[in-house]
Amino acid sequence: MQKLKICLLFVLFLSCSQKRETVYPQKAKLTSSVYASVTIQPDSLYKIYTVVAGILDENLVEEGDLVKKGDAILKINDRAPKLNSDNAYLSLQQSKENVQGNAAILKDIEDDIYSVKLKFTNDSINFSRQKRLWDQNIGSKSEYDTKKLAYELSENQLKQQKARYARTKYDLETKMEQAKNSYSTTQIVIDDYTVNSKINGRVYAILKEPGELVNTLEPLGAIGSATNFKIVMLIDEVDIIKVKVGQQTLVTLDAYPKEVFTASVSKIYPQKDERSQTFTIEALFTKTPATLYPGLAGEGNIVISEKEDVLTIPIEYLMDGNMVETEEGEVQVEVGFKNLESVEIVSGITESTKLLKPKV
Incomplete structure (x- = not known):
């Protein structure tokens, strides 16, 4: 009798452990996007160079200072x-x-x-x-x-x-x-022998100290906009043809982990970086965050297209050959739009079709 109870418990445990996750297709808004790594840079950022060589006499500004166009930045012995x-x-x-x-x-x-x-x-x-x-x-x-x-x-x-x-x-x-x-x-x-600012902006870097030798090849610092920032994104070459100027971009920054910012693609650079096999694009914030610094990193998703009220299932329920598993067995479906999370089902199943999650 005791052995019979143990066997029944084992069968019950085995049947529970083999219970699989299920889902029903749902009508939803489906968005397709392209992933990009993000770096924040000030607009009009440029490196400071001198047209003469010599000994740096004096730095007339400090990092973080606001400057106007024409203001003296540093002075070389003259x-x-x-x-x-x-x-x-x-x-x-x-x-x-x-x-x-x-x-x-x-x-x-x-x-x-x-x-x-x-x-x-x-x-x-x-x-x-x-x-x-x-x-x-x-x-x-x-x-x-x-x-x-x-x-x-x-x-x-x-x-x-x-x-x-x-x-x-x-x-x-x-x-x-x-x-x-x-x-x-x-x-x-x-x-x-006096290097002046080319723009109204902020001094982001001073790279030389008084007494050091300067030349025309090495940058002496960096100046950029104090208020306007751009989003520099790296896109994989397989996705670049999908990106167009004006597309909406959703941006998350490591410095703002709980916020999602909207932006718009403003520029696409046509030259591919052969080392990273990526293309560079720029986007501008729809509403700029309160505080930004050059070099802030994050992630971006460029919205390629959107569809309203389409039948979708989680992407992990779609098997090879566009097959899904139902209670009656495997069924082939016609798929349409997809992203990293969901896929559009054009035909083959309905909202009342119960789907089983494929076995790993």
Whole structure:
């Protein structure tokens, strides 16, 4: 009798242990999405570079500081360029003095022109008077020729002095413009020794300390938007053709584990990363979280398509060959839309069909 009870209990336990999970198909909204890894980056983020090499003299801002476009970020030692600028300024001032000052070279030539002009006027009067006498057959031919020669020599000297004045003025003005250009160039060079912000934003990184050697190849820091952030996502190459600009994206961040944020795809980069075999896309938040930092990580699901009121079953109830198991046996179904959790059933079963979970 005791053995019979034990056998009955064993059979009952065995039958209970073999009881399988069941489910009925349900009408529901089915959403298909593409998975992506997520990294948060400030909009307009760029690395700071210098166009000159030298020793870093001073960092004028700190990480986290807000800056405006044109604000000085850091300064490189510029003593040698300043000396060149000072020398160029002295040359410019000297050139201006030669053209415009009281002791200008042109002033001396103007004085010479004035003297020659007086002599020319006097010789012109004497020649005119002598010519009138000669026309009246008064005076000698020798006197006439002498006055005429003096007049012609004075006229020629006046032309030469005027030409000299014009040539010298042109040369001096050209040298003054060259001096201006040289001084402007030195000012540009000095400006290059101060690195300025290209945007209104926040300083996210300063990578060099005063006294360190800097060059044109290494970044000195990073600046980006203080308020606008973008979502950088990596998409597997098998999914990239499904993604379109404007598609809704659901984002979860490790820093906000209990919240789901909505965003929209804003940009698709056409170049594939050969190392990771992924494509990069960007999305923008519909409503930006209260606090964000560069580098925050998370996950994203890009909604590819949606269907309302479709017959669905859990994806784990679908077997190979699009078969499902019912109480009457295996039945083949026609499937449609699917995602990681559910699959659409087009035909083969109804909402009243009881399904058994396949044996593992």
